[in-house]
Ligand SMILES: [Zn+2]
């Protein structure tokens with residue numbers, strides 16, 4: 641009996657240790673972006689080439705919103721003063737609720753499809769991979785925080801989907817940074833409109849006052865790292881940050897996997 645028990649335990653350990661390899665031996669699958677056969681022993685269903693193709697945000701960025709400044713200098717309407725101060729023209733006229741926002745890569749090509757996988761197919765290993773990239777950004781930019789908070793979904797939307805995609809990134813990120821994970825802090829009180837595509841104006845309208853801190857939860861003097869999958873206009877991060885600041889948070893830094901490029905028009 642004892643010998644058999646040990647044998648099974650051994651097999652169990654071997655199975656769990658070799659699960660990645662087993663997956664690729666028994667279920668050879670292609671990369672979810674380019675269909676190349678996956679040869680590396682990883683649970684991320686995207687090949688190394690595709691992961692390496694994501695356009696990491698680099699060069700000079702706006703100190704406030706993190707938008708690459710190159711978009712403005714190439715546009716012809718270059719503002720020398722803005723480039724010196726490293727604040728984009730948009731942030732010179734708009735006051736965001738967050739102190740700063742930063743992203744891992746530009747929202748285009750393969751990254752758009754990778755985000756879809758995360759968002760609609762709950763590919764958790766991909767969430768962990770993105771968390772690794774965001775941890776690198778947080779360390780490189782010395783983003784100071786006391787807690788990691790995901791942008792919440794409205795409870796009805798979360799019930800339909802079964803999970804919040806921002807959780808899949810923010811939770812492993814908190815672990816990698818050694819910070820408390822505080823998903824209970826924020827709630828979305830107003831649902832997103834059903835309409836699939838929103839204009840810029842509608843985006844701002846749809847999130848205005850849509851978030852609140854949960855009653856009874858202490859936010860005083862907290863420095864929050866607010867995490868989402870994509871930053872488009874910044875309206876969502878802005879609305880969440882306003883709710884947190886209103887409840888006494890000391891600072892809010894937005895951190896997203898992807899950044900939709902804006903143009904100076
Ligand atoms: Zn690929």
Ligand SMILES: [Zn+2]
Pocket residue numbers: 702703704705706707727728729730731
């Ligand atoms: Zn800016």
